[in-house]
Amino acid sequence: MRTSKAAIAIAIGAFLAVGTVGCAASSGGTPASDPKAPITVWVDAARLPQAQAYAKAHPDVTIKIDVISGAQNANTQKISLAKKAGTPLPDVVFLGSPDEIANLTANPLNFPLALNTVVPKKVIDSFPQGVLARCSYGGQVYCLGNDVGQTVLFYNKPLFDQWGYAVPKTFAEFEQLGAKLAAEHPGYNLGTVNGRYGVDAFFESSGCPILDTTSDTAVKINVSSSKCTRVGDVIGPMIKNGSLSTLDLFDKTYDQQVAQGKVVAMVGASWIGDFAFKPMTTNAGTSFDSTGKYAVAPMPTWSGESTNWSGSVGGGIWVVSRTTKNSKAAVAFAQDMTTSPTIAKAQTTYPAYGPSADIWLNAKATDPWYAADPSSVLKAAASKINPAEGYTRYVTQMLDSFNNTVIKNGATDMSSALTQWGQQTADAAKSAGYTVSK
Template sequence: MRRRSPAILITAVLFTVAACGPPNPAGTERPGTATPASDSASSSKYGFAPAPQEDGKLVVWVDSTRLDAAKAYQAAHPGAQLDIVTYDGNANGSNSLKTKVQLFNRAGEGWPDVVFTTDNNTASWASQGSGAFVAPLDKGLIDRNTLSGFAKGALDVCTVDGTVYCLRNDLAQVVLWYNKKLLDEFGYEVPATWEEYQALGERVAAEHPGYLVGTAGDAWAPEIYMWGAQCPANQVTAAKAITVKATDPACVRAAKLIDKLVANKTMSLLPLFGPDFAKNQGDKVLMLPGPAWYGGAVFQGALKTPKGTLAVGDALHWADQSPPVTGNVGGGAWWVSRHSARLEAARDFVTWVTTADAYQVDKSPGYPAYSPAAAKWIAKQQDSGYYAGDIAAPITAAADQVWPGWGSPEFSQEAVWAKTVIPAQTAGKTVESLLPEWQTAIEQQAQVLGYQVAG
């Protein structure tokens, strides 16, 4: 007999990232590997040829932050059989998921049923070829009513050739976080444009040296400043095609803004979550452009910003942008394996963790991608009494302003920036001077992975 209330099995997994070849050499098939173009796909209610279905534990991979999502699902479904495995979530371009999937493809077994990633790049590699890993969701696996409930553009980052491959967990739209108490004390107005922001940074440098208006020491800096400037350095035009124009005027003006504020020391080059930032500069933050999750993770968590101090302004935009746009930093996604032998259970799990109030409203640290949950989540944050003034309006507005021109290729732009720009910037070089090197690094990484590169 099947047990009715099994305990959750949580398995800690240490991933070893090894150099691996392509997941499927030309002309070969691997045992247990479903082929997207299989003849049986047309007769399947899922839109692809599924593995034989059977009972058993649903294997779910999550990062440590999303462990609460799996636990919440188990609590709401005490009869569900789950094997919950923690891993790094593919964070910071680690490629740990891709490496493991390549190994599983070779072995013909071992794939998890459901995976969470902190990035949205998985569809670019895991939906392609006879070694494809992720299942299409909009061909019958997830119903249309559920899919239509996600925010405008939320699923675009994991849509390839018109097919949706993920359910977004949360959005990470960039807004302007600021210390209202300090801003009022200094007599400054909240900037609305990047031009006003830079001008205010220059005033702060002269009038209140030591205070900060931003940071540029993390790998996601381009997702705040370059993405928000509509810099065309990362435009994915097809499954294996990308346009890279990192020296475009839009990129140059964002680079000059960073360089100006780094030079006058109102923009820090320390990593936000490093040991030195909170200790040495945490109490000097006047404002930070950053994603919706900064409120909890950075200000409440890392910086311990006092209650009633933190406020949110509208997403900054360049004065000539019409309509205004903003960037996005993260916002994870849930994926279902096309190899799963428990597709119905996988569907129920990913649908619940992305839409149910019991996780998305009550426990999720980020702004939900599912619109009904997002409205309740932001109201809960507002009602907490932690923030100074209205945070709901600017964060909600920014959710619809994320520029769609920044793509999600097979490789991590954060990893490219971290390797190419940050060390040189720390050594004293300007971002503007590094744009050609950034361009070359993106092009080379894309070409290694078989992309057709246009510039």
């Protein structure tokens, strides 16, 4: 069954690849706005209650809500088929896998509406630049951020105090701390660099050009850049001495290490406290209670940088169709999903929209799970997400390649591993229809 599904996915993937290669998207004309036209919105299961609440509160607009799988490219497959068949497309789509927008913006789908033309500038400017930059091409903004996983440094404050460790302010200090930890307390670690936790938290915060989109069909990939090699210089020795794990954050073995309090610190997304550390240490059959243990510190700064840039792990986006017949209602829906104070209060992860984030942080400031109020650090990190990276059609292959090169061989020969990673990623990007340059 799995093989069959994989074969189907490959077949559809190939179909999409052929269909989306080649031409840049146009910025689109003036959207149609028939105030009586119904709108169809596609959401995932988690977004369904807020979409239903919006529909209930706006009886003047006919809103049809469909629940679409959050699986990678599920929306693209359905939109691609509907477009070929000439059936109506959805008016608003939530993308839990935001890299899908790289398929949707490219021809022949050419799906999203440029939102900077219809959403007030004040609203657009209230999203972190690093969030909207990822879905911007040719000066047009094609998404509104739902939530964001800006990276910060989580650390076990009582343990740091007990062992006399200082919170690292630079990645050089982070590496030194790793060496010290490995020597003094083997078995403990400073987090994981597997997959997106390594790429997004370390390479992306450093601005390593691996997903550096210059248009929806052009990308810069250059792993020999100092912005990439300086990351390798830090994580290579740390993987070797065991102070950085190469396991996935949600791997059951790593889960056990979290549950036993072996994770002394981690450069990770804003959500790892609530959705990794908390659940992994609750009723986990160990004596370690994480409540009041972890504090949040600003991202360490990479050598040669004056700003302590953050990366971003996860976060969904909202997209409006340029074919909508009722753009006013569709845009209003997408805008409300990202800016509503009510939704902000119920949001589980850090809201991308600035004023919503402030509401969300009010509750987080008094959360007893944190050793100290994390709000100011989280807020500052959201505004410092490195805007160097974009959403692409080859992100899955890039992450697979990362694990097969940097994670697998980085401890012994980081330079060679980085070269292989860059080459394999460039090949994947070309296959996905990108022009690759350095």
